Amino acid sequence: MSLSHDAVYKLVRRIPAGRVATYGQIAALTGFPRHARQVGYALAALRGGDDDVPWHRVVNAGGRVSPRAEPGYEDYQRILLEAEGVEFDEQGRLSLARFQWRPEAA
DNA sequence: AGTTTGACGCTCC
DNA sequence: CGGAGCGCCAAAC
Numbered sequence: 001m002s003l004s005h006d007a008v009y010k011l012v013r014r015i016p017a018g019r020v021a022t023y024g025q026i027a028a029l030t031g032f033p034r035h036a037r038q039v040g041y042a043l044a045a046l047r048g049g050d051d052d053v054p055w056h057r058v059v060n061a062g063g064r065v066s067p068r069a070e071p072g073y074e075d076y077q078r079i080l081l082e083a084e085g086v087e088f089d090e091q092g093r094l095s096l097a098r099f100q101w102r103p104e105a106a
Numbered sequence: 107a108g109t110t111t112g113a114c115g116c117t118c119c
Numbered sequence: 120c121g122g123a124g125c126g127c128c129a130a131a132c
Contacts, residue, residue: 002129023114034127040113041129058113066113073113 003032008042015057018085019101020094022061029103040066056080063096 007030015021023036032038043055056077060066065074078088088094 027114032128034115035129036114037112037127038114038129042113044113055113060113061115068113077113 003027003030003035003038003042005042005045008039009046009053012043012053012055012058014103015054015101017054017057018099020057020059020063020081020086020096020099021101022096023058023066024061025100026058036061057084057101059094061096063094064092 008026011026011029012021023039024033026039027033027035030039039058043053043058046053046055059077065077067074074092078092081094082088086094086099
């Protein structure tokens with residue numbers, strides 16, 4: 001048993017607009033605490049056309065948009081988040097304390 | 107089957 | 120606070 005892409009997508013879809021989650025958080029929620037990277041892979045497997053999954057609401061533990069090979073993608077993700085009300089500081093960082101998604105304990 | 111490669115994360119410096 | 124190093128885990132070579 002391992003972290004499936006499907007499990008990741010299902011969880012990411014639950015992140016409400018204006019909130020973000022970290023790779024490690026998603027991994028932990030799926031029951032695989034050390035699989036943060038795998039979460040990244042799952043999202044990478046998405047084509048750009050998959051607006052079904054709000055991949056942009058997933059950032060790294062530092063509250064920063066994870067750098068990707070393609071130039072401009074960080075900005076793109078940031079734009080999407082700002083459009084939802086997430087604020088970034090001068091360092092291109094957001095406050096996890098304020099915007100991190102907390103799954104309902106139900 | 108061994109090595110390389112990452113949308114990560116934490117510790118050290 | 121910025122950068123480097125190392126651990127992690129699955130997938131691609």
